[in-house]
Amino acid sequence: DGGITQSPKYLFRKEGQNVTLSCEQNLNHDAMYWYRQDPGQGLRLIYYSQIVNDFQKGDIAEGYSVSREKKESFPLTVTSAQKNPTAFYLCASSIDLGLAGRNGQFFGPGTRLTVL
Amino acid sequence: RKEVEQDPGPFNVPEGATVAFNCTYSNSASQSFFWYRQDCRKEPKLLMSVYSSGNEDGRFTAQLNRASQYISLLIRDSKLSDSATYLCVVNKNAGNNRKLIWGLGTSLAVNP
Numbered sequence: 001d002g003g004i005t006q007s008p009k010y011l012f013r014k015e016g017q018n019v020t021l022s023c024e025q026n027l028n029h030d031a032m033y034w035y036r037q038d039p040g041q042g043l044r045l046i047y048y049s050q051i052v053n054d055f056q057k058g059d060i061a062e063g064y065s066v067s068r069e070k071k072e073s074f075p076l077t078v079t080s081a082q083k084n085p086t087a088f089y090l091c092a093s094s095i096d097l098g099l100a101g102r103n104g105q106f107f108g109p110g111t112r113l114t115v116l
Numbered sequence: 117r118k119e120v121e122q123d124p125g126p127f128n129v130p131e132g133a134t135v136a137f138n139c140t141y142s143n144s145a146s147q148s149f150f151w152y153r154q155d156c157r158k159e160p161k162l163l164m165s166v167y168s169s170g171n172e173d174g175r176f177t178a179q180l181n182r183a184s185q186y187i188s189l190l191i192r193d194s195k196l197s198d199s200a201t202y203l204c205v206v207n208k209n210a211g212n213n214r215k216l217i218w219g220l221g222t223s224l225a226v227n228p
Binding site: 103 | 120157159161162219220
C-alpha cells in the first residue's frame with residue numbers, strides 16, 4: 001500500500017540536543033512538506049521541497065533543517081536553536097508543488113516531540 | 117483579517133442531523149479549496165476538494181461562493197463517526213510559491 005510513514009511516533013528530547021524526525025513516502029510524489037501543529041493554532045509550514053536536492057523555507061524555518069537526498073525521504077532536524085520545539089510534527093507530500101493546489105496534500109501519522 | 121477563518125465550534129448535533137460549516141478566505145486570487153478532517157491527535161485527512169460548481173460525495177456537499185469569498189461543507193444524516201475537527205484549506209497561489217493556508221478548524225461532536 002502506498003503511503004507516508006513517520007518515525008518515531010513519540011520522541012522525547014533533552015534541551016540542547018538536536019533530533020531528527022524521519023519521513024518516507026512511496027507515493028512517487030515529487031513535493032514534500034513539514035508542518036508543525038500546536039494547540040489552538042493552524043498548521044504552520046516549516047520547510048518544503050519540490051524536487052530532490054532542493055528545498056525552501058516555509059513560514060517558521062528558524063531552528064530547523066532538512067535534506068532531500070532521495071525522492072522518497074525528507075528528514076527534519078530540530079536543532080537546539082529552536083526555542084519552542086515541543087509540538088506535533090506532520091510530514092506531507094503531493095504529486096508536485098503546483099498540483100498541491102489542485103489535488104491537496106497527504107499526511108503521515110505525525111511525530112509528537114516533547115522537550116524535557 | 118485572517119487569511120482563512122472558521123467558527124471553532126464546537127457544534128453538538130444529534131445523530132441523523134444535518135450540519136453546515138462555513139469558512140471565509142481573504143485572498144480573492146485563491147484558486148483551490150479543500151476540506152480536511154482531523155481526528156483527535158491524528159493527522160489531517162483530505163475529505164474533499166471544493167469545485168466552483170459545487171460537489172457532493174455521499175453525505176457530504178461542498179460549495180464555493182467566490183463573490184462572498186467563502187466555502188461551505190454540509191453533512192447530512194450525521195453519524196457518530198463524523199465527530200472530528202474539520203479544517204478549511206485554501207491555496208494561497210502567490211506566484212510560483214503555491215502554499216496551502218490552513219484554518220484552525222471547526223469541531224463537530226455527533227451525539228447518540
